[in-house]
Amino acid sequence: MTTGPLAGVTVLDISQAAVGPWAGMLLGQLGADVIKLEPPAGDLIHYVKPTQNGLGTTYATMNLNKRGVILDLKDPQDRAAALALAKKADVVIENFRPGVVERLGIDYAAVRALNPRVVYCSVTGFGRTGPMKDMGCTDQHAQAFCGYGALNGEPEGTGELMRYYAHHDLTTAMIVTQAVLSGLWARERTGEGQQVETSMLQAGLALQRVRLMEYFTTGIAPTPQGSAISYCAPDQAFLCGDARHVAVSVTSEPEWRAFCAAAGLPELEADPRFARNADRVRHRGALVAILAERFAAAPAPWWVKKLNAAGVPASLYFDYEQQRHHAHFHEGGMIVEVEKEPWGTLAVGGLPWRFDGTPCAVEPPPFPGEHTQQVAAEYGVSAKHQPGSWRLPPRDPEPAAAGKEKKA
């Protein structure tokens, strides 16, 4: 097993879909022993396509580095087993709507009564108070509601959301992880656990904290700017002579000087319109017109080589097919392969941190309920689910109550 910095920490992850589970996964990748608890019907994310050899790839990527346990919290014996797990856990993570864990009998008060050292994290869509507390939320709603869609797109356009409906989910999971680690740190000092909490709303706003500051300082809401950003120039895509784009960023004065020299435009460095970043931002139109002509004179890879050699950030635009077998993404550990039946070889995102002293590893996800009996034996409890028996129930085409107790 892993030697990560959280070795010895135990996490009971009773959350579903992405917002809670990915936080549990990050804690697992940091070395914690993470037990993913699913109901007999399984995590609702099993229904998200695509599958690989019949089982969902999204489930896999949200639950790496965990052990899988199936317990029916509505069954007294299984609920007793769940509470036995919670009693010994350092961390519990849940992302149900307000009131659900109380109904299931695994809320903070119930767990704390058994385990005062527990750090219990609740994460919701819009918070646990306020007029929208009972509303469900997903990534797309979070993006729209937080104003993310007003920042992206063509200048003068109406703005658009990101079509990867997980980035806000996963950012919330990041904040869950921060909250849990902060709670664990506080416990190192006090010996006491606590309930920590966050929401997709707070995470979405934190992701936009720099752009919100523009509004708070000026009273003017920022608008989409194509590939550019309001506060730096040049920092955008340029069309090159081979009809490809190059991404170029000049974000400091040393980079500006290096850029002018590398681009063969020493006269720009002396031009007072472009003296400092604030000047370049104010004269962005004139600057971009000059640069556009210059970039069109050479192919994109030439520009990448030329600017990188000078220490100026520049790159091509890659897509999945270019990354999948690119040496950098493999040698740098950014795409990692794990083997697990029934998926076979899964290609997943790598670790975001590389610890030199306490190395971490990417471990495969569990098959749902794979470790139910192993964990039950470890904790001296009995559980009904028999490993290997789990099958994804056919999705009711019109599930009457689906979404009610599901994802926050």
Added chain:
Amino acid sequence: MKDIVVLEAAEGIAGPVCGLQFADLGARVIKIEPPEGDRSRGWGPPFLDGDSAPFIALNRNKESAVIDWSDELAPRRLRALVAAADVLVEHERPLVKSWREILVEEPTAINERLVHLRISANGPEGPLAGQAGSELTAQAMSGYWRLLGRPQDPPLRHGAELAEIGTGLFGYQAALAALISREKSGKGQVVHLSLLGSLMTYATILTASMNQPDDWVGFHLLNILWPPDTGYRTADGKVTLEFRRGRQVWVEFCNRVGLDALPDDPRFKDWRATIYTGDLVGEAKPVYEEALSALPTLEVLAAAMEAGGTSVPHATMATISAHPQVESVGAFTSVPLATTGRVRQVASPFRVAMPEEAPPHRASPPLGAQTEAVFAEFGANPHPSS
């Protein structure tokens, strides 16, 4: 965290986001800046009282000490700080001198309890290691640009700093996990992070989806070919729409907004595919919008919610800032400016009760405001010119 000392030698966004999380929880965060200051001090307009909006957003509750890398006192000062610090956050860039160049020895060799975060654009290994990079190059190389716009059009940029802020968040996790580990081992360590690596970690669902899917259908696979998601236009705004609980909810919504004919329309037989993340969203959108664009946003929201669906308005930075729900969760806070007055900012996004009292909110520091105090305290005399 009031007894934790964090050195932030990381210009821009990633390092300061990491430092901000520590500062918000009471750690002492000292920004080590070159004489010309953190590059983000010059990012603007917008500026407020001479400070840039990005800088104000990320540097409250911190101190600023200036070190001139070319100063002969620099190595001694850095060594004194490293010896006293718990965490060093460094963002390595080709045109910025690294601490290892100045100190000669590794910071963790000076202080074995030090947690040293090394942030770079592309990570420490692989053929692109050591290259200069930025928020934009991380979005370009990670494929994130493909999630906006249309494949045939020029690439767009995500207007929030996904790679930088993501790396700052991963950095806080790494530092805190390493500090927790240090409680047992007594030892700190080096942790590497990168802007590109952070976005590739984030992109894990897409990477796994496209690896060897059983079928090229479903959520995320045709994502690139979906039309830009601009929301559903109403008479006075835009909204999202989702009817997860089933067909009867969707039918009820259609009836309430004057789309009574849709449930019997053969094009809408697979109604799920026509809304939310369905593959027919692009084709179906004009039909929905024809009816919705005649109704005020509030009416569309009410129709969706009363039917049992979910619908929220698309906000701007202005409208979200005034929403009552944001107030309920305490998402914003008010921080003094370095000169006079106060300004709103995003608060710490999670609630955790710390054993110490919450720190007072202090303004983002003027360049070098604490240089003399910091070096007097850490046993190295300030340079007369600083």
